[in-house]
Amino acid sequence: MAAESKDMTDEIQNEEINEAAGTEAAAEAEASVAVAEKKPAAAKATVGKLSAHALMQAFEAEQIAKNPKDLPDIYVGDTVRVGVRITEGNKERIQPYEGVVIAKRHGGLNETITVRRIFQGIGVERVFMIHSPQVASIKVERRGKVRRAKLFYLRDRVGKATRVKQRFDR
Numbered sequence: 001m002a003a004e005s006k007d008m009t010d011e012i013q014n015e016e017i018n019e020a021a022g023t024e025a026a027a028e029a030e031a032s033v034a035v036a037e038k039k040p041a042a043a044k045a046t047v048g049k050l051s052a053h054a055l056m057q058a059f060e061a062e063q064i065a066k067n068p069k070d071l072p073d074i075y076v077g078d079t080v081r082v083g084v085r086i087t088e089g090n091k092e093r094i095q096p097y098e099g100v101v102i103a104k105r106h107g108g109l110n111e112t113i114t115v116r117r118i119f120q121g122i123g124v125e126r127v128f129m130i131h132s133p134q135v136a137s138i139k140v141e142r143r144g145k146v147r148r149a150k151l152f153y154l155r156d157r158v159g160k161a162t163r164v165k166q167r168f169d170r
Contacts, residue, residue, distance in 0.1 A: 074104070076144075077146035
């Protein structure tokens with residue numbers, strides 16, 4: 001009986017030690033993440049242990065800082081003119097593509113916009129990665145006043161029904 005109670009107290013003490021070690025490891029991990037988050041955006045990630053998320057954020061911030069584009073604030077419903085680089089043989093030219101932004105996806109380095117326009121009576125949509133080298137410039141022609149995050153309902157409309165009201169406050 002006495003031996004059993006001694007074994008149980010040893011097990012309880014071992015569990016307490018393991019829990020304490022676990023909380024110390026968790027505190028160290030939180031400290032390394034906190035150090036990673038306090039770094040400036042363009043600094044290189046050279047800290048020993050970083051979480052995968054913090055490492056990805058540091059890399060994306062570094063890439064965006066390396067290739068700065070002066071992009072305007074783009075919202076769904078805006079009419080934008082995207083300058084697309086087109087290579088023909090050994091020549092390169094910039095072709096404008098103008099349409100309404102019907103969707104925005106992702107964020108950071110992977111941010112994309114879907115632009116819809118009507119060409120010869122047929123709706124054409126293109127997806128542009130904003131930070132891609134193929135995108136030379138983006139200019140907002142007019143702001144749109146919409147109440148949805150995605151304007152996929154414009155696909156079913158024709159003619160004047162596809163118009164988006166203009167917004168003047170942004």
